[in-house]
Amino acid sequence: MRTDQDTMNEQALIGRLLAGGSAGFRDLVEAYGPQSMALAVNILGNRQDAEDVCQEAFLQVFRRLDRYDPARSFRTWLFTIVSRRAFDVLKKKRRFYRFVDRATLEPRESFVAGADPDPARPLPESVLHRLTPRERTALCLWANEGYSAQDIAGVLRCSASTVRVYLFNARKKIRSLMENDHGVLQTD
């Protein structure tokens, strides 16, 4: 999915940013903000936390841009920061989520995945709770960004084999949810 043109644009963007301070940063946020937001929403399951995480991640990028290794993909570096920040938020909120899980025994969110589902909609609760945060990260990068297992391993800092297992488990769980008619996932 990633082309040489993308890499050149990326390097040009970083070059402008290093030369011009915060002036070129808006271009960077416009180029990578949507992808980062989608990743954070898919990991965290809500927009508010995702915005906080993206804000922190971009600030970290701005402050530590001198540490960026141009030999590495900038996108991968940014996604690593976003996913780590998101994992930190999840850790902090784990207790709260446990409480919410116990408290919300009413029917779970149900939706119909029509021809054109809302692209900003977070993962349904049922999927969110069935997948681990690392599985959600791997799945999001695989589906949205077209990353390979090797690329995802760079973001999650684990082996490609581990990523294959994450992807396999996650895709299997989703297929299982789609096939078993629990009124949770329905296609057309």
Next chain:
Amino acid sequence: MASCRRTEFFYRAVPLKFWRGWLVRQHIERCPACQARLASREEVRRLMARPEGYRDVSGLWARLEPELARTSVRRTTHLGLFKPRWQFALGLAAFCAAVGLSFWLLRAVQSSGPGPRAPRSGEQFALDYIRVGGAPAQAFIYQPSGSKMVFVWAEKSI
């Protein structure tokens, strides 16, 4: 298929990630029957939040802009008068060391210079033993107040 069932059995039997990863790479990723039992990329995409839904980054930028301005000011200030603390401490220590070394060198040069050596303040004149004509003599030492001159009076003991 038998190979699929075998793979699934081994996958469940050995819960080691590198082993499972190897099985996925060797069989599951290549086998159409196994792939059919997994959600496809398109199906997963339809479930997930996608970048198209977050094209408008003005909200994110509005939150980032003041923080970036603050960070830029801090960065500029650091590059100007006030360097980071460790650099300032290092500079101060180097300056003190240079001053101390210069002072010590100056004193060493002055004290080892040419000419008669002047008695230092607080230095006392002393004689251990005086003999006159091969016999021990009585010695009297006198220094007028406010003068550096010292008189030594030796008298033969009777």
